[in-house]
Amino acid sequence: MNGTSATASASAHVNGRANGHLNRKANGHAHAHALGEGEGEGQAGAPARRKAPPSPPPPHVAAHDEADEQSSYTFEIVDEVANFLLSRTVVRPTVGIICGTGLGSLAEKLEDKAIFKYEDIPHFPVSSVEGHAGQLVFGRLEGVSVVCMQGRFHYYEGYPLWKCCMPVRVMKLLGVKYFIATNAAGGLNERYKVGDIMILRDHVNFMGFAGNNPLRGANDDRFGPRFPPMSKAYDPELIDVAKSVVKDMNIGDIVHEGVYTCLGGPCYETQAELRLLKLLGIDAVGMSTVHEIVTAVHCGLRCFAFSLISNECVTEYNTEAEANHEEVMDTGKMRAPILQALVAEFIKRVDG
Numbered sequence: 001m002n003g004t005s006a007t008a009s010a011s012a013h014v015n016g017r018a019n020g021h022l023n024r025k026a027n028g029h030a031h032a033h034a035l036g037e038g039e040g041e042g043q044a045g046a047p048a049r050r051k052a053p054p055s056p057p058p059p060h061v062a063a064h065d066e067a068d069e070q071s072s073y074t075f076e077i078v079d080e081v082a083n084f085l086l087s088r089t090v091v092r093p094t095v096g097i098i099c100g101t102g103l104g105s106l107a108e109k110l111e112d113k114a115i116f117k118y119e120d121i122p123h124f125p126v127s128s129v130e131g132h133a134g135q136l137v138f139g140r141l142e143g144v145s146v147v148c149m150q151g152r153f154h155y156y157e158g159y160p161l162w163k164c165c166m167p168v169r170v171m172k173l174l175g176v177k178y179f180i181a182t183n184a185a186g187g188l189n190e191r192y193k194v195g196d197i198m199i200l201r202d203h204v205n206f207m208g209f210a211g212n213n214p215l216r217g218a219n220d221d222r223f224g225p226r227f228p229p230m231s232k233a234y235d236p237e238l239i240d241v242a243k244s245v246v247k248d249m250n251i252g253d254i255v256h257e258g259v260y261t262c263l264g265g266p267c268y269e270t271q272a273e274l275r276l277l278k279l280l281g282i283d284a285v286g287m288s289t290v291h292e293i294v295t296a297v298h299c300g301l302r303c304f305a306f307s308l309i310s311n312e313c314v315t316e317y318n319t320e321a322e323a324n325h326e327e328v329m330d331t332g333k334m335r336a337p338i339l340q341a342l343v344a345e346f347i348k349r350v351d352g
């Protein structure tokens with residue numbers, strides 16, 4: 001296989017971390033809220049100015065960047081969503097998968113399926129992107145109980161990051177132990193070809209650099225700690241399992257290990273942006289996954305992720321090539337059989 005080799009086990013830090021937290025009592029949300037606009041003004045006798053309330057956002061879009069609003073997805077609400085689902089299926093998933101663009105056919109492989117459209121699940125956001133069916137599929141793959149998101153939520157759809165990631169917390173409360181994120185991404189590393197697979201060794205959280213993090217806002221210790229480490233976000237043991245599957249499938253020539261980054265989208269990158277990312281050591285770029293992994297690590301899930309290199313990132317000006325969503329979806333369809341086999345065997349070895 002191409003790329004760096006995995007190092008020793010580090011499961012201990014993710015195991016157990018959340019279990020302790022989930023048993024603890026709620027902390028007081030109300031005290032940690034950031035000041036809203038207009039609050040905190042009016043010192044020294046001057047009356048505080050209050051802004052007129054903003055007009056309501058469209059139905060699926062929450063007001064952006066409001067840590068306060070995060071409390072609308074309290075532990076109790078997430079628990080309610082999980083209980084709603086558990087009361088309607090006998091499947092008790094230990095593996096949770098997010099299917100990336102064009103990769104939704106993975107869920108079709110499940111046996112004994114129970115399917116929930118996002119719009120039928122209380123408090124759930126809805127998908128608006130082509131290539132994301134918008135349903136949660138429970139079932140069994142290789143005898144392992146699994147829940148698959150056929151369609152994820154992206155920041156560019158208008159959702160704040162904590163809302164994009166709420167289903168990850170639902171997975172946690174469903175009993176999931178292993179979290180697998182898949183995505184379509186542009187290949188920056190010159191060795192990568194369209195159709196290759198990149199196992200995520202690490203990520204660069206660019207949106208997080210600017211403070212846009214799904215964990216922003218009041219922390220509920222029942223999910224996880226205020227300051228979670230991210231140094232082993234991609235579980236080294238799971239990377240090793242994936243590498244052993246790759247070896248046995250004899251597909252090492254198309255599989256790499258590398259660094260992913262998520263940008264806000266929805267526009268693809270300019271050549272100058274791509275050259276900058278390359279310079280920084282990024283191997284593949286997309287518009288998802290990073291915040292999902294942050295949320296999953298925070299609540300103690302063991303994480304694994306891979307990118308399907310759906311298009312080449314072109315850094316030269318004198319070219320006709322342009323990134324486009326059709327190519328991204330087509331590459332997913334083209335690689336579906338290999339990816340399905342890879343995931344099925346991976347799951348069997350991890351939890352079979």
Ligand SMILES: O=P(O)(O)O[C@H]1O[C@H](CO)[C@@H](O)[C@H]1O
Pocket residue numbers: 099100101129152154182183184185265286287288289324325328
């Ligand atoms: O990351 P996923 O959802 O696989 O999709 C990727 O493909 C879309 C762009 O073509 C963006 O949504 C980008 O994030």
